[in-house]
Amino acid sequence: MELFLQYFFSGLTVGAIYALIALSFNIIYNTTSILNLAQGEFVVLGGLVMWFFLEKLKLPYGTSFLLSLSIGGLVGLAMERLTIRPVLKTADPLLLILITIAFSILLRGVLMFLFGKEPYGYPPLSEGEPIVLWGAVLQRQVIWIFIFVILIMIFLYVFFNQTMFGRAMKACAIDRVSAKLMGIKTTQMVMVSFILSGIFASLAGILITPITFVEYDKGPLLTIKGFTSAILGGLGSNWGVMAGGFLLGILESLTAGYIHSGLKDVLALLILLTMLLFKPAGLFQTAEQARLRKL
Amino acid sequence: MLQIRGLDVYYGKLHILKKVSLHVNKGEIVALLGANGAGKSTLLNTLIGLIVNQGGEILYQGQYIHTLPPEKRVALGITLVPEGKGIFKPLTVEENLILGSYSWYSFRKAKLLKETLEEVYTLFPMLKIRRKQLAGTLSGGQQQILAIARALMSKPSLLLLDEPSMGLAPNLIKEIFQYIQKLKRELKLSILLVEQNARSALSIADRAYILETGKILFEGDAPTIAGHPEVQRAYLGRDIDADVPL
Ligand SMILES: Nc1ncnc2c1ncn2[C@@H]1O[C@H](COP(=O)(O)OP(=O)(O)OP(=O)(O)O)[C@@H](O)[C@H]1O
Ligand SMILES: [Mg+2]
Numbered sequence: 358m359e360l361f362l363q364y365f366f367s368g369l370t371v372g373a374i375y376a377l378i379a380l381s382f383n384i385i386y387n388t389t390s391i392l393n394l395a396q397g398e399f400v401v402l403g404g405l406v407m408w409f410f411l412e413k414l415k416l417p418y419g420t421s422f423l424l425s426l427s428i429g430g431l432v433g434l435a436m437e438r439l440t441i442r443p444v445l446k447t448a449d450p451l452l453l454i455l456i457t458i459a460f461s462i463l464l465r466g467v468l469m470f471l472f473g474k475e476p477y478g479y480p481p482l483s484e485g486e487p488i489v490l491w492g493a494v495l496q497r498q499v500i501w502i503f504i505f506v507i508l509i510m511i512f513l514y515v516f517f518n519q520t521m522f523g524r525a526m527k528a529c530a531i532d533r534v535s536a537k538l539m540g541i542k543t544t545q546m547v548m549v550s551f552i553l554s555g556i557f558a559s560l561a562g563i564l565i566t567p568i569t570f571v572e573y574d575k576g577p578l579l580t581i582k583g584f585t586s587a588i589l590g591g592l593g594s595n596w597g598v599m600a601g602g603f604l605l606g607i608l609e610s611l612t613a614g615y616i617h618s619g620l621k622d623v624l625a626l627l628i629l630l631t632m633l634l635f636k637p638a639g640l641f642q643t644a645e646q647a648r649l650r651k652l
Numbered sequence: 653m654l655q656i657r658g659l660d661v662y663y664g665k666l667h668i669l670k671k672v673s674l675h676v677n678k679g680e681i682v683a684l685l686g687a688n689g690a691g692k693s694t695l696l697n698t699l700i701g702l703i704v705n706q707g708g709e710i711l712y713q714g715q716y717i718h719t720l721p722p723e724k725r726v727a728l729g730i731t732l733v734p735e736g737k738g739i740f741k742p743l744t745v746e747e748n749l750i751l752g753s754y755s756w757y758s759f760r761k762a763k764l765l766k767e768t769l770e771e772v773y774t775l776f777p778m779l780k781i782r783r784k785q786l787a788g789t790l791s792g793g794q795q796q797i798l799a800i801a802r803a804l805m806s807k808p809s810l811l812l813l814d815e816p817s818m819g820l821a822p823n824l825i826k827e828i829f830q831y832i833q834k835l836k837r838e839l840k841l842s843i844l845l846v847e848q849n850a851r852s853a854l855s856i857a858d859r860a861y862i863l864e865t866g867k868i869l870f871e872g873d874a875p876t877i878a879g880h881p882e883v884q885r886a887y888l889g890r891d892i893d894a895d896v897p898l
Contacts, residue, residue, distance in 0.1 A: 527740075
């Protein structure tokens with residue numbers, strides 16, 4: 358039982374990170390129908406930039422944290438301005454997805470050039486003994502990760518249900534033409550979605566690095582994990598994809614614990630293929646609901 | 653109020669609107685009639701800026717607007733209720749209405765939003781009762797009313813309606829047309845009404861245009877158009893709601 362709980366907690370931890378990546382996928386997907394396959398690189402960017410501010414420049418933790426999030430958002434903005442905006446109107450979705458792959462290669466190259474190939478790490482948000490809960494050990498950073506995920510959920514809820522701007526983004530996701538008829542500038546929504554997406558993905562990197570270290574080429578695997586989570590939970594719904602993230606994290610951790618740790622990454626690919634073949638709309642929504650979202 | 657001169661619109665190589673000229677005066681209902689595929693929706697979509705015209709000009713309140721993007725035109729007071737209503741089905745009735753105010757809303761105008769919402773609810777009490785309901789669960793007629801109400805939320809001076817009676821039962825069509833008349837009378841709106849139900853449209857319109865394969869064929873006062881033998885033969889003979897005079 359303790360062992361199970363231990364696996365479960367570590368699954369929740371990884372799952373929280375997957376949930377954030379899946380969320381960043383979804384936010385862009387909703388406004389543009391693009392799958393941003395550079396998402397994993399934004400996670401790496403968050404971790405590396407955080408290291409730079411915290412360890413290299415010796416800035417305080419909070420300052421480094423906010424600066425790193427801003428860089429994540431800014432790179433998201435730059436990506437949208439330089440690579441997506443110029444072709445969004447004319448290019449078909451496949452070309453746009455290829456562009457995001459090109460951007461991921463570029464970003465990875467820049468990160469390798471700036472940081473080299475070695476792994477980076479820094480201390481967790483708060484030092485102290487791990488917490489023991491029903492016999493399972495929980496690092497303090499994990500608690501922080503959960504706190505941040507809950508904060509993000511509250512933010513999403515308030516943003517999309519209580520603010521005009523969030524509602525406009527939802528409208529844009531449901532029906533772009535009707536959104537335009539409301540006077541909504543849809544290109545602006547696209548821009549904001551890239552900024553938010555960059556922030557959420559780099560937050561994932563900032564939070565996970567004290568636990569797992571980060572190196573420049575971790576991006577593609579994280580992209581796959583985030584994408585699998587999004588497909589598992591059903592692209593389109595923020596809550597769905599986040600649930601997908603936690604589910605994938607827990608399944609992975611149980612597989613690694615009870616069967617073999619080498620199967621962990623295979624499992625994600627297996628889930629991805631199975632879902633795409635048999636239930637592309639995800640576990641929590643019907644194809645009809647998925648279609649309604651994307652008109 | 654609105655003046656269109658020599659409008660040319662193409663879909664690729666297809667010439668859809670051919671030198672169309674038309675105007676709407678302040679406070680009048682103008683009906684735009686024509687068969688399927690004549691280009692009526694294309695004209696409205698061009699007016700709001702979803703489609704860009706290759707030739708001609710659009711003047712609105714003395715200002716050229718044909719180079720402006722849709723959001724600027726909405727901000728100037730033009731609103732389109734599109735064919736098929738375009739409501740946000742997964743959102744609640746109230747969220748749909750709130751989105752209608754996007755063009756003028758700012759944080760400081762939260763109070764004005766509440767008031768405008770109440771005004772619209774007074775006009776359409778049915779929507780107030782159903783305000784928490786998902787828009788997709790409304791009946792077709794209720795969705796059409798929601799679409800019109802949402803358009804009013806933008807505080808327009810010119811309302812473009814694309815076949816508001818499409819797919820509705822005759823008694824509902826009558827109700828929608830009565831609402832449109834009310835908008836003109838009480839809110840002093842100028843309305844450009846695209847319809848296939850020519851007879852009903854002509855009965856509430858001040859003037860009318862007949863569009864045929866991208867060209868204006870006839871124009872004139874609604875009674876004159878209604879009495880025109882060729883119009884009667886081509887457009888009024890097979891009116892769906894011919895038996896339901898208003
Ligand atoms: N996206 C498009 N690409 C190419 N041709 C189009 C497109 N949309 C419409 N058309 C063509 O333009 C012409 C005018 O279409 P439009 O929708 O404006 O007609 P309409 O008068 O609104 O007809 P209806 O009464 O059926 O709504 C039609 O021949 C149609 O086939
Ligand atoms: Mg039409």
